[in-house]
Amino acid sequence: MRWVDWATTPRITTEGHVEETLAIGLDISGRKQEEELRILFEEASDGITLADPEGRYLAVNPKLCEMLGRTREELLSMTVADLVVPEEVARLSEVREKLLAGKVDVGEWKIRRGDGSLATIEVSTRMLSDKRWLAFVREVSERKRAQEERERLLGELEAKRRWLQAVLDTVPLGVILFEPGGRISFNARTEELFGLKLSPEGGSVQYRSRVFFPDGTPVPPDQLASSRVLRTGETLVGVEYLVEHTNGSRLPILGSAAPIRDTNGEIIGGVGVFQDMSERMRTEEVIRANERLLNGIFELLPVGVWIADQTGRIVRTNPAGQLIWAGARYVGVSEFGEYKAWWADTGKPIAPEEWALARALTKGETSLGELIRIQCFDGTYKTVINSALPLYDEHRKFTGAIVVNEDVTDLLEVEAALRHAVRARDEMLGVVSHDLRSPLQAIDLAAKQLSNRVRKEGGGEWIHGIVERILRSSRTMRTLIEDLLDIVSIEEGRLSVQLSTVEPSALVHEAVESQQLQAEDKQLLLVAEVGPGLPPVSADHDRILQVLSNLVGNALKFTPAGGHVSVRAVARGDEVLFSVTNTGAGISEEQRRHIFDRFWQADPADRRGRGIGLAIAKGLVEAHGGRLWVESEVGRWATFSFTVPVMPPKTTE
Numbered sequence: 282m283r284w285v286d287w288a289t290t291p292r293i294t295t296e297g298h299v300e301e302t303l304a305i306g307l308d309i310s311g312r313k314q315e316e317e318l319r320i321l322f323e324e325a326s327d328g329i330t331l332a333d334p335e336g337r338y339l340a341v342n343p344k345l346c347e348m349l350g351r352t353r354e355e356l357l358s359m360t361v362a363d364l365v366v367p368e369e370v371a372r373l374s375e376v377r378e379k380l381l382a383g384k385v386d387v388g389e390w391k392i393r394r395g396d397g398s399l400a401t402i403e404v405s406t407r408m409l410s411d412k413r414w415l416a417f418v419r420e421v422s423e424r425k426r427a428q429e430e431r432e433r434l435l436g437e438l439e440a441k442r443r444w445l446q447a448v449l450d451t452v453p454l455g456v457i458l459f460e461p462g463g464r465i466s467f468n469a470r471t472e473e474l475f476g477l478k479l480s481p482e483g484g485s486v487q488y489r490s491r492v493f494f495p496d497g498t499p500v501p502p503d504q505l506a507s508s509r510v511l512r513t514g515e516t517l518v519g520v521e522y523l524v525e526h527t528n529g530s531r532l533p534i535l536g537s538a539a540p541i542r543d544t545n546g547e548i549i550g551g552v553g554v555f556q557d558m559s560e561r562m563r564t565e566e567v568i569r570a571n572e573r574l575l576n577g578i579f580e581l582l583p584v585g586v587w588i589a590d591q592t593g594r595i596v597r598t599n600p601a602g603q604l605i606w607a608g609a610r611y612v613g614v615s616e617f618g619e620y621k622a623w624w625a626d627t628g629k630p631i632a633p634e635e636w637a638l639a640r641a642l643t644k645g646e647t648s649l650g651e652l653i654r655i656q657c658f659d660g661t662y663k664t665v666i667n668s669a670l671p672l673y674d675e676h677r678k679f680t681g682a683i684v685v686n687e688d689v690t691d692l693l694e695v696e697a698a699l700r701h702a703v704r705a706r707d708e709m710l711g712v713v714s715h716d717l718r719s720p721l722q723a724i725d726l727a728a729k730q731l732s733n734r735v736r737k738e739g740g741g742e743w744i745h746g747i748v749e750r751i752l753r754s755s756r757t758m759r760t761l762i763e764d765l766l767d768i769v770s771i772e773e774g775r776l777s778v779q780l781s782t783v784e785p786s787a788l789v790h791e792a793v794e795s796q797q798l799q800a801e802d803k804q805l806l807l808v809a810e811v812g813p814g815l816p817p818v819s820a821d822h823d824r825i826l827q828v829l830s831n832l833v834g835n836a837l838k839f840t841p842a843g844g845h846v847s848v849r850a851v852a853r854g855d856e857v858l859f860s861v862t863n864t865g866a867g868i869s870e871e872q873r874r875h876i877f878d879r880f881w882q883a884d885p886a887d888r889r890g891r892g893i894g895l896a897i898a899k900g901l902v903e904a905h906g907g908r909l910w911v912e913s914e915v916g917r918w919a920t921f922s923f924t925v926p927v928m929p930p931k932t933t934e
Contacts, residue, residue, distance in 0.1 A: 322340075322342050323342055323343060324343075325342055325344055326344060327344060327417050327418060327419050328341070328342060328344045328345030328348045328349075328402075328416075328417070328418030328419070328420075329341070329342045329344070329345060329415075329416070329417055329418070330342070330345055330356075330414075330415075330416050330418065331413055331414070331415055331416075332360075332361055332413060332414040332416070333412075333413055333414075334412040334413060334414075335360065336360040336361040336362055336373065336414070337359075337360050338356050338357050338359060338360070338361070339357070339413065340357075341353055341356045341357065345418055348400070348402065348418060348420050349364065349392065349394055349395065349400075350394035350395035350396050350398075351394070351395040355395070361373060361414075364392045364393065365390050365391065365392050365393075366391045366392065366393060366399070369390060369391055372388075372390075376388070376406065380406060380407060380408035380414065381408065383408075384407075385405065385406065385407045386404075386405075386406045386407075387403070387404070387405045387406075388403070388404060389401055389402065389403050389404075389421060389425075390402055390404055400420055400422045401420070401421050401422045401425045402418050402419065402420050402421060402422075403418070403419045403420075403421045404416050404417070404418050404419075405417045405418075449468040450468055450469065452468070452470065453470060453560075454470060454554050454555065454556050455467070455468065455470045455471035455473070455474040455475070455534075455553075455554070455555035455556070456468050456470070456471060456552065456553070456554055456555075457471055457507070457552070457553040457555070458550060458551070458552055459485075459507040459510065459511055459538075459550055459551040459552070459553065460550050461511055461548070461549070461550065463484035463485070463486075464481055464482060464484060465479070465481055465483075465484055465485065465507075466481060467479055467481075471555065474524060474532065474534055474555055474557060475488045475491065475524055475526075476491075476524065476525075476526030476527055476528075476532070477491075477526075477527065485502075485505055485507045485508070488524070489502055489505055491524055491525045491526075492505065492522050492523070492524060492525075493522065493523040493524075493525065493531065494521075494522065494523070495521045495522070495523060495533070497523065500522065506520065506536050506538040506551075506553045507538070507551060507553060509538070510538045510539065510540050510548075510551035510553070511540070511548060511550075511551050514540045514542075514548055515540075516538070516539040516540070517536065517537055517538045517539070518537050519535055519536075519537060520535070520536045520537070521533065521534075521535055521536075521558070522534050522535075522536055532557060532559065533557075533558040533559055534555050534556060534557055534558055535555070535556045535558050535561070536553060536554070536555045536556075537553070537554050537555075538551055538552065538553040538554070539551065539552060579599050580599055580600060582599055582601055583601055584601055584602075584685055584686060584687045585598065585599065585601045585602025585603075585604070585605040585606070585684075585685065585686035585687070585688075586598065586599045586601070586602055586683065586684070586685055586686075587602050587638070587683070587684040587685075587686070588672075588681065588682075588683050588684075589638060589642065589681050589682050589683075589684070590680070590681040591642070591679055591680055591681050593638075593639075593642050596681075602686060605657070605663065605665065605686050605688045606655075606657050606658050606686075607657040607658055607659040607661055621655070621656040622636075622653050622654065622655045622656065623653065623654040624651075624652075624653060624654075625652040625653055625654050625664055626652065628654075631653060636669075637651055637667050637668065637669035637684065638669050638682055638684050640669065641669040641670060641671045641682035641684075642671070642681070642682050645671045645679070646669075646671070647669070647670050647671065648667070648668055648669045648670075649668045650666055650668060651666070651667045651668065652664065652665075652666055652667075652689075653665055653667050663688055663690045664688075664689055664690045664693055665686050665687065665688055665689065665690075666686070666687040666689055667684070667685075667686055668684070668685045669682055669683070669684045669685075670682060670683050724751065725752065728748050728751040728752050729748075729752070731744075731748055732748040735748070776900055776901070776904050777904070778820075778821035778824050778901070778904050778905060779821045780819050780820060780821060780905075781819075781820070781821070781822065782817045782818075782819070782928050783817060783818050783819075783820045783821075783822050783825065784815070784817055785811070785815045785816075785817070785818055785850040785857045785859070785925075786811040786815055786850065788820075788822070788825055788826055788829060788850070788859075789809045789811050789829065789848050789849075789850050789859070790809050790811070791826060792826060792829035792830050792833050792848060793807055793808070793809040793833070793848055795830060796830065796833050796834060796837060799834075799837055800837055800846065803837060803840070803842060804842045804843060805837060805840055805842065805843075805844050805845070805846055806844070806845045806846070807833070807837070807846045807847075807848075808845075808846075808847050808848070809847075809848050809849075810847055810848065810849045810850075811849070811850050812850075812851055812852070814852075815850060815851075815852055815857060816852055816857065816927040816928065817927065817928045818856075818857050818925040818926065818927055818928060819905075819925070819926050819927065819928045819929070820905055820925050821905070824901045824904075824905075825859075825901070825905070825925060827897075827898075827901065828859075828898045828901050828902060828909075828923065829848065829859065829861070831894045831895070831897070831898050832861040832898065832921045833846065833848060833861055834894075835894065835895070835921075836861050836862075836863035836919075836921075837863075839863065839865055839866070839919075840863040840864060840865045841864075841865055844863060844864040844865055845863070845864045846861065846862070846863045846864075847861070847862050847863075848860075848861050849861075849862070852927075853924070855926060855927055856907065856924040856925060856926050856927060857924065857925050857927060858922060858923075858924050859922065859923055859924070859925065860920055860921065860922040860923075861920065861921050861922075862918060862919070862920040863918065863919060864917065864918050865918070865919065866915070866916060867913040867914055867915040867916055867917055867918060867919050868911060868913040868915070868919045869913075869915055873911055873913065876895060876911060877895050877896055877899045877909070878896065879893055879896040895909075898923075902923045902924070902925070905925050905926065906925075906926050907923055907924035907925045907926065908923065908924055909921070909922070909923040910922055910923075
């Protein structure tokens with residue numbers, strides 16, 4: 282007997298185990314057996330293949346070609362490894378070891394079809410006595426997809442079951458599921474309404490003697506909601522009952538029930554929903570109270586509120602709205618367009634179709650905070666913040682619009698006056714600061730001359746002390762003047778910096794060294810922590826040193842004895858990050874919101890500062906293109922950090 286691949290030449294002959302296996306199955310021999318074997322091979326509903334020990338295909342049947350989307354000639358030029366996806370190639374050696382042990386391997390494989398698509402096949406393989414592989418192949422992609430779809434549907438069903446259970450557990454209504462056999466399922470709210478502990482197996486018998494009609498007459502068992510639904514299939518909506526609790530009190534409830542039917546229309550159960558009517562009555566009273574409250578608020582709101590129906594007719598307004606428009610009445614949106622109005626920023630007249638109310642009614646557009654100038658009904662003019670919102674009912678059906686007006690005429694006038702006052706103050710600060718410099722220079726000069734004369738002519742040490750105090754006070758006054766001038770420059774955007782190449786480590790060490798004596802006097806540890814290889818920064822040396830000195834001085838001022846202050850500089854991308862950290866009370870979140878405000882101090886009674894140092898530091902850092910911020914843990918530490926850009930590399934022409 283021979284194994285024949287009828288589609289190729291030369292004919293491939295096999296012996297031994299393959300012949301025996303197929304011959305036994307067919308119970309035939311000779312030429313007829315060969316013909317029957319050929320028919321079986323060619324017309325089999327499963328793919329059949331024979332491969333040599335290295336996995337090269339020797340024979341394939343049409344079904345396998347169809348399954349793999351390849352011609353017989355293609356497959357006979359390929360190996361098993363050519364078809365499986367790369368991540369499964371390693372399994373082939375495992376299968377080979379299993380087959381060499383005389384075992385049959387059955388498993389699923391992912392292969393790539395001729396058109397590039399992926400398919401899942403189930404392969405049953407055994408090794409013949411001559412080490413060749415005989416395999417029967419069946420495509421299971423559809424089965425896998427069906428299995429995955431089944432698992433997906435089961436997952437959705439379980440999710441819906443959990444969702445339904447969650448609803449039953451949280452819904453503020455009593456829910457009972459009735460089964461024809463008498464068993465019930467219920468949620469915790471049902472037990473609360475009926476005032477007793479229920480058992481699923483106990484059925485309606487547990488509570489039926491406690492159910493009464495509103496007139497106090499007991500409800501017969503056949504008139505209970507469960508009985509009517511399961512027996513007659515009727516649906517009950519809003520039936521009133523009284524449920525008697527163990528203490529004798531009776532609770533009014535509203536019940537509804539409906540049958541549950543299968544696909545054939547047969548009743549397989551029922552569901553009942555019960556609501557505490559006393560709770561509903563309390564809710565209705567709360568709603569009425571809320572309506573009264575909202576009506577009161579509506580009347581008392583300091584902003585004008587206008588409500589229009591879907592046709593544009595104003596159906597309601599409040600006293601503030603009437604006051605804003607000075608004699609307003611119930612009019613339509615088209616009538617509003619008859620009155621003059623302008624956009625406050627451009628002065629351009631507002632066309633009737635450009636009103637916020639008109640846009641809300643015609644386009645469903647929401648408008649917020651539009652600043653407009655209006656001519657009121659009495660001819661006066663006002664500036665108003667105008668907003669409009671379209672209104673919809675619970676079915677998303679358009680029902681109208683609401684307009685809110687806020688008269689900001691007086692506020693804008695006050696703001697203008699405040700801006701003028703701020704400008705006048707800043708101008709005064711600049712003038713005063715500038716004019717104070719001359720007297721201070723005279724005081725400095727006189728003090729120094731007095732000091733020189735006393736040194737030459739002799740005098741008491743007390744004179745030297747007085748002169749030193751005069752000079753120290755003069756320096757303090759000069760610093761204050763410089764700070765005030767900086768504040769004015771920052772506010773007016775005139776603060777300038779002289780950029781040059783500056784070494785960050787030098788800045789840090791200079792700031793630390795200048796205040797080391799102050800730290801020692803307060804018994805504080807002041808250290809500089811600078812990593813190697815910091816890139817130079819593009820900065821104004823004196824200004825950045827001023828920032829660092831301010832931050833270090835503040836840290837020393839607010840660090841208790843025995844504390845620690847560290848000054849760091851580290852590279853971070855195209856900038857250098859400077860930070861000053863101190864131990865101590867820290868800074869609360871509320872204080873951090875205002876700490877960079879001008880003339881602000883956490884404790885107004887603390888006169889150790891003027892409240893402008895951090896504002897100046899922030900302005901100086903931002904003038905360099907950096908930023909300044911603070912972080913803190915209350916009761917433990919505070920860190921002020923700022924960034925300065927690194928010096929860009931020099932370019933050569």
